[in-house]
Amino acid sequence: MTKQERSERTRKALIHSAADLFDRHGYVQAGLSGISAGAGVSPGALHFHFKNKSALADAVEWAACQCLRRAARRVHRKEGGALQTLTDISHVFAVLIRENVVIRAGVRLNGDTDRTSAVELREEWQHYVQRLLTRAVGEGNLRSEFPPDCFSSMVVAASVGLEVLGRTNEMWLSRSTVTMFWQLMLPRMAAEHVLPSVDPAGRDDAVHFALMAPPHGMSSPPP
Amino acid sequence: MTKQERSERTRKALIHSAADLFDRHGYVQAGLSGISAGAGVSPGALHFHFKNKSALADAVEWAACQCLRRAARRVHRKEGGALQTLTDISHVFAVLIRENVVIRAGVRLNGDTDRTSAVELREEWQHYVQRLLTRAVGEGNLRSEFPPDCFSSMVVAASVGLEVLGRTNEMWLSRSTVTMFWQLMLPRMAAEHVLPSVDPAGRDDAVHFALMAPPHGMSSPPP
Numbered sequence: 001m002t003k004q005e006r007s008e009r010t011r012k013a014l015i016h017s018a019a020d021l022f023d024r025h026g027y028v029q030a031g032l033s034g035i036s037a038g039a040g041v042s043p044g045a046l047h048f049h050f051k052n053k054s055a056l057a058d059a060v061e062w063a064a065c066q067c068l069r070r071a072a073r074r075v076h077r078k079e080g081g082a083l084q085t086l087t088d089i090s091h092v093f094a095v096l097i098r099e100n101v102v103i104r105a106g107v108r109l110n111g112d113t114d115r116t117s118a119v120e121l122r123e124e125w126q127h128y129v130q131r132l133l134t135r136a137v138g139e140g141n142l143r144s145e146f147p148p149d150c151f152s153s154m155v156v157a158a159s160v161g162l163e164v165l166g167r168t169n170e171m172w173l174s175r176s177t178v179t180m181f182w183q184l185m186l187p188r189m190a191a192e193h194v195l196p197s198v199d200p201a202g203r204d205d206a207v208h209f210a211l212m213a214p215p216h217g218m219s220s221p222p223p
Numbered sequence: 224m225t226k227q228e229r230s231e232r233t234r235k236a237l238i239h240s241a242a243d244l245f246d247r248h249g250y251v252q253a254g255l256s257g258i259s260a261g262a263g264v265s266p267g268a269l270h271f272h273f274k275n276k277s278a279l280a281d282a283v284e285w286a287a288c289q290c291l292r293r294a295a296r297r298v299h300r301k302e303g304g305a306l307q308t309l310t311d312i313s314h315v316f317a318v319l320i321r322e323n324v325v326i327r328a329g330v331r332l333n334g335d336t337d338r339t340s341a342v343e344l345r346e347e348w349q350h351y352v353q354r355l356l357t358r359a360v361g362e363g364n365l366r367s368e369f370p371p372d373c374f375s376s377m378v379v380a381a382s383v384g385l386e387v388l389g390r391t392n393e394m395w396l397s398r399s400t401v402t403m404f405w406q407l408m409l410p411r412m413a414a415e416h417v418l419p420s421v422d423p424a425g426r427d428d429a430v431h432f433a434l435m436a437p438p439h440g441m442s443s444p445p446p
Contacts, residue, residue: 026337113390114249150403161384180373188407
């Protein structure tokens with residue numbers, strides 16, 4: 001292993017350990033000594049990579065953001081209408097938040113209004129949902145009773161609610177809960193001719209394909 | 224004014240000032256000196272009433288909880304079906320969170336999973352929604368396509384999302400956003416015969432009646 005590879009591995013171990021402590025004890029309670037110990041490195045190695053706890057939190061947020069973007073791009077590689085793509089992505093995000101501690105901690109840190117962040121995941125998610133629903137309009141697949149922004153607001157509100165509630169009970173992020181949300185919402189959103197072809201449970205192949213690429217080994221602690 | 228009245232007034236001023244600082248700067252950043260200064264009392268007076276910042280936060284949460292319960296009880300005094308009552312209460316809560324700093328800060332503190340609280344507002348809200356929807360079933364006013372718990376989960380998820388998003392942009396808690404939510408949801412929830420009689424914008428008289436009682440002068444700083 002080259003020096004650069006070792007350095008990169010240490011950096012990832014620190015990000016993972018920080019995410020784990022932020023997730024279990026909250027940002028304020030998490031201590032730098034616990035983070036370096038969790039990564040199996042010295043406090044000096046931590047300070048070589050990150051100048052303070054805030055820099056570590058930034059790195060966790062950024063890693064989460066990159067993973068979510070990458071997963072969304074993979075869903076897009078499976079062809080399908082915009083409504084199905086949106087449904088699939090919501091399932092992929094729910095799995096990632098439930099099962100990947102870096103993503104879970106990063107999303108939570110990003111939602112903390114007391115912190116300033118380089119990325120705004122909720123805004124990015126809102127714009128993303130808006131773009132997909134604009135595409136659904138173009139496809140002739142969205143009901144015209146309401147402006148598309150009504151639907152995107154409700155999708156964003158419900159998904160933020162599920163993420164926040166999922167912090168104390170992961171049932172809120174289960175496949176069945178997300179499916180139920182779409183079972184309730186799709187008949188309000190989808191044009192009648194397309195409704196039977198949109199699967200509220202997400203397409204297995206698209207969801208699995210998006211989850212297949214381990215996000216740079218973030219999902220489990222580096223060896 | 225008796226000694227007891229003066230003491231009660233100081234206590235309320237401290238709760239209001241703490242809520243204001245928690246709301247603007249977050250719990251961690253808010254300092255005790257700023258809280259006593261904001262209440263116009265000495266640090267000694269603060270310590271006479273509250274042993275530390277956590278005790279102040281508990282008092283803010285408790286005050287918020289009492290105000291929300293009182294407002295909900297007032298909505299119930301206006302007769303109406305369970306679905307209309309639920310719609311009205313959601314509008315009342317949105318106004319209170321938007322306009323009353325003690326309620327806004329209390330709800331936010333209560334949602335902070337790093338704190339332990341004597342009350343669990345989100346759980347209480349969920350049970351409350353469940354009870355109202357069970358009543359709607361009894362009235363024959365709920366669609367039977369889904370179990371009532373599906374609806375209550377979605378109402379809870381969306382309302383938690385709106386509260387959290389409303390921290391950075393109060394548009395999420397506006398009457399038009401809450402109305403839009405019910406415009407989308409009610410046709411999925413309400414039996415066809417009752418749908419035309421449920422107002423998604425809430426009944427003006429019920430909402431105003433619930434908001435009329437100033438929650439122990441918490442809505443504006445005590446004189």
